[in-house]
Amino acid sequence: MKATRKEYIDQSMPCMITDLKTIISCVSVWDPDTVSAEAPFGSGPAKALRMVLAMAEKMGFTTRNFNGYAGDITLGTGKKMTGILAHIDVVAAETGWNTDPFDAVIKDGNIYGRGTSDDKGPVISCLYAMKYIRDNDLLPEDASIRMIIGADEEENLQCIQYYTAHAERLPDQTFIPDAYFPLVNSEKGLVDFDSAFHFVSPDHADAFVKRFTAGNARNIVPAYACCEIEPVAECRENVLSKLFAVPSLKIREDGKSILIEAHGRGAHAMTPENGENAAGLLLCGLKTSGVTFSMQPFIDAYTEKIGMEFNGEHLSCCWHDDISGVLTMNFGKMDLQDNIIQMKANVRYPISYTHDDLNASFVKNLTEAGFTYTEVLSMEPMYIPDDSDFIQTLMNAYREVTGDTEHMPFSIGGATYARFLPNSVSFGPLFPYETELAHEANECLSLESFAKMTEIYILALERLLSL
Numbered sequence: 374m375k376a377t378r379k380e381y382i383d384q385s386m387p388c389m390i391t392d393l394k395t396i397i398s399c400v401s402v403w404d405p406d407t408v409s410a411e412a413p414f415g416s417g418p419a420k421a422l423r424m425v426l427a428m429a430e431k432m433g434f435t436t437r438n439f440n441g442y443a444g445d446i447t448l449g450t451g452k453k454m455t456g457i458l459a460h461i462d463v464v465a466a467e468t469g470w471n472t473d474p475f476d477a478v479i480k481d482g483n484i485y486g487r488g489t490s491d492d493k494g495p496v497i498s499c500l501y502a503m504k505y506i507r508d509n510d511l512l513p514e515d516a517s518i519r520m521i522i523g524a525d526e527e528e529n530l531q532c533i534q535y536y537t538a539h540a541e542r543l544p545d546q547t548f549i550p551d552a553y554f555p556l557v558n559s560e561k562g563l564v565d566f567d568s569a570f571h572f573v574s575p576d577h578a579d580a581f582v583k584r585f586t587a588g589n590a591r592n593i594v595p596a597y598a599c600c601e602i603e604p605v606a607e608c609r610e611n612v613l614s615k616l617f618a619v620p621s622l623k624i625r626e627d628g629k630s631i632l633i634e635a636h637g638r639g640a641h642a643m644t645p646e647n648g649e650n651a652a653g654l655l656l657c658g659l660k661t662s663g664v665t666f667s668m669q670p671f672i673d674a675y676t677e678k679i680g681m682e683f684n685g686e687h688l689s690c691c692w693h694d695d696i697s698g699v700l701t702m703n704f705g706k707m708d709l710q711d712n713i714i715q716m717k718a719n720v721r722y723p724i725s726y727t728h729d730d731l732n733a734s735f736v737k738n739l740t741e742a743g744f745t746y747t748e749v750l751s752m753e754p755m756y757i758p759d760d761s762d763f764i765q766t767l768m769n770a771y772r773e774v775t776g777d778t779e780h781m782p783f784s785i786g787g788a789t790y791a792r793f794l795p796n797s798v799s800f801g802p803l804f805p806y807e808t809e810l811a812h813e814a815n816e817c818l819s820l821e822s823f824a825k826m827t828e829i830y831i832l833a834l835e836r837l838l839s840l
């Protein structure tokens with residue numbers, strides 16, 4: 374007898390948890406030091422991709438590995454193809470974890486670990502949703518389901534670009550379990566860029582900066598920043614007393630050197646208001662101290678044009694619209710190399726603005742302030758109307774399982790790769806009543822949500838297959 378969706382999920386949950394724990398244990402963080410021909414984003418992401426494809430193969434699905442960039446898992450051979458797009462890479466686990474982020478544990482009904490909600494939990498959930506369709510013969514002959522799994526969503530999104538360039542075809546419609554329920558049908562424009570600031574040290578600096586570093590990735594608000602300085606001998610006491618007077622800085626003496634640290638709060642770059650940029654805190658603190666540093670021109674320019682701002686006020690691009698909200702930006706990683714500060718950053722702009730608008734003001738003002746600008750990735754804003762069949766079908770599956778008729782499709786800061794595939798929208802996994810923990814310390818997924826999202830994905834697949 375055919376198991377109901379709920380019964381199936383109850384029976385499958387122990388295996389789902391085991392599989393999730395297994396892939397969480399693989400540290401699939403982008404790592405340039407271990408890049409190779411089969412591992413374009415480092416050994417971790419490549420290994421995690423192989424692990425998921427092996428799980429899918431064991432379940433009886435057809436899989437392909439696109440040279441470590443991405444993979445796909447297919448059920449059926451019918452022409453009408455429904456897609457699922459997810460990713461297996463995760464962001465680094467910064468400070469603040471109460472448990473080992475790569476050894477998932479269950480506590481009080483939640484499973485804690487890096488990737489539980491973004492996006493390994495949803496990968497497992499969708500895999501078991503596909504299995505339900507297969508086990509219960511719910512796939513029409515003319516249809517197929519293909520889950521595409523990227524290995525570089527968090528860094529440069531090369532995974533999906535490689536996939537779209539090499540796959541023989543793309544799904545007709547795709548949902549992406551990598552954002553929020555009920556559904557995201559509008560995403561801001563997104564530009565990732567690298568920036569450098571070349572400076573000439575002032576002749577009479579009080580302190581030489583030996584090291585300055587902040588953050589780990591462009592799409593996370595840095596939780597920690599530090600710099601190591603060596604004051605000119607006769608200025609040492611004066612420098613120390615000025616630094617100690619700044620409450621946001623932590624000062625430690627280490628032989629001749631002085632270590633200056635700032636602790637902020639990590640957050641996803643699309644919601645920078647939830648975080649506090651430690652790089653900004655540190656640089657503003659250095660500026661306030663009144664000490665003159667060897668990288669002073671950078672400190673001056675950064676605090677004047679950016680400082681603690683994330684809406685571009687001093688870059689004259691405080692834009693907003695009613696559908697998608699305000700422009701946001703994040704400087705997520707900074708490092709000093711000789712007389713250059715290297716930065717990784719991104720900016721997300723409302724759907725009523727264009728990439729040309731961005732060039733005409735944001736980029737212009739940034740470069741005029743002495744920052745170089747090298748675009749790494751650009752995605753124009755996207756919008757799919759609420760009344761399309763695809764959106765309606767997904768919304769109905771969500772409503773039927775949750776009973777929530779209040780929440781409507783909405784807009785986010787362009788963090789998903791919905792725009793690389795035709796007719797694609799973000800659909801889950803975070804429920805409206807849940808707190809966003811993706812990219813933060815103690816990321817977790819409630820087991821109840823794990824079950825509920827799986828039920829929604831099963832129902833959505835059933836309905837999409839018969840569209």
Ligand SMILES: [Zn+2]
Pocket residue numbers: 460491492526551
């Ligand atoms: Zn994600």
